[in-house]
Amino acid sequence: MKIDTLEQGFFGIGIQNGKTPENLGVLWRSAQNMGASYIFTIGNRYAKQACDTHKAVGAMPYFHYESFEDFYAHLPKGAMLVGVELTDEAVPLESFKHPRRCVYLLGAEDHGLSNEAIEKAHHLVKFKSTLSLNVSVAGSIVMYDRGLKTEFST
Structure with a gap:
């Protein structure tokens, strides 16, 4: 997949209170392959990732935030926060138009996103x-859906 960063805009992706090192490592490997601009974690469950076999942490910026408040205060200017969560209010990904500049936030499998992140x-x-993934x-x-869709909202 060829990525034109001037045309694409940018995106970051990360997990709030990630549960297992394997999940973070796999997400980071996918992020590196699918054109993420940076990766991040929020909370105190971070550990070195053995599953990060492509060494994404060394290939793109990695940020760690102690709390959601700290993360939210450091969102890139003009970036939209896109929460990925199985709620009634959430829009189906199939019809979602990805913002040109955004940050995707996923919650841990055992807790999901915090209420503050959802709000x-x-x-x-x-x-x-049928069930959470x-x-x-x-x-x-x-990230794959973002790559497939060529039009972005502003």
């Missing part, structure tokens, strides 16, 4: 599935 998100998206799979699906 502060500019957009919430979900996909058709593995967080790294969910993030990969969102």
Whole structure:
């Protein structure tokens, strides 16, 4: 997949209170392959990722935030926060128009996104599935969908 960053805009992707090192490592590997501008974690569950076999942390900026408040205060100027969460308010990913400049936030599999993250998100998206998905799979699906869609909202 060839990425034109001037045409694409930018996006970051990360997990709030990620549960397992494997999920973070797999998400980071997918992020590197699918054109993410940066990766991040929020909360105190971060650890070095053995599953990051492509060494994404060394290939793109990685940020860690102690709290959601700290993360939200450092959103890039003009970026939309897109929460990925299985809620009634969330828009189906199939019909979602990805913002040109955005940050995707996923919640841990055991807790999901915090209420504060859900309230502060500019957009919430979900996909058709009977049950919740593995967080790294969910993030990969969102990034793949972004790559497929050529038109972005502003």
